[in-house]
Amino acid sequence: MIVQLTGAVRYSITLDPTVWIFDDRKIIFDEAFNKKSQTKEIEVDELKNASERFNRELNLERIKPPVNKSISKYEREKILKNTYVMPIKDFLTTSEIKKEATQARILTTNGDIILSLDSLTNSLLLFAIEGKPVSVEGPVHLYFGDGSNKDNPIKGINKIAIE
Template sequence: MSDVIVFKGAVSFPITLDPTVWVFDERKFDLSSYTGETDTDLSKQAKYLQGTGTQWDKELREGATLPQERRTLAEERKVLEGEYGIHLDPFITNAQPLPEVTHVILHRENQDSVVLPLEEARRAILQFSKDGKPIKENGPVYFYLPETLLAKEEPLTGITALEFITAP
């Protein structure tokens, strides 16, 4: 089993993903409370800009201070017991598929590869944590499309690489 996922093929930036560090990523979300509804990209960007603008104004008035993020014991325990996922789209965007890319091949360990249209792959959710621990068996991630996650269907497992290609 591979502990990382490689992006290769027709991309500007071949990247390697390490899902074990996503527990610290602010983009993660709890799969048990996932409803399929997501913020639009513009909404996320507006929230981010509003937050950074507010922080900038505060630092101009009061001077810079270290963040004082405090979590309760219950919140800390939830991180250690929960099941978390992250959207695949930001990683695809960072790899910058070439304009001619139309499909993604999901290479899987000891299983047949799966070919998906690029737009379907962008919608994907990667589960990286089960019972608060990194996924080891058939991992390092479980691959879901939103509708398969909501229907509680079996995920694609054993993913080792995403290869970006033109029409198969």
């Protein structure tokens, strides 16, 4: 249930979609292709970040180390009912794609698919259906950021090779 990200990258990484359910970067599938919803979410996040910075500056002498917030029962139930996607952009940034790279080869159980780096960078990986890992043709399905393949995602992905 893992996907390797290799090839013309500085760091080859192994993606484990089974742990993304607890990642704050995940997006509810139904909201992923709704640009209006994403814009509103970004604005709310920016406001929240600004308010946290302000509070930190006022309370510099009382800073405490961060504490992992436990998930409430309501949040747990919500997580287990939704279908989620994860933007792949952060993983590509972490792997540090080499300058000579021009494309990505998606190795699937049904053959290889070639994508431009731009297309891959803006893509989303479906990793959970109703809170459970993708088991049919998983571990992830790839959706283009514009939603153009929403009805026909790339499935059965085993490896992403940057070329």
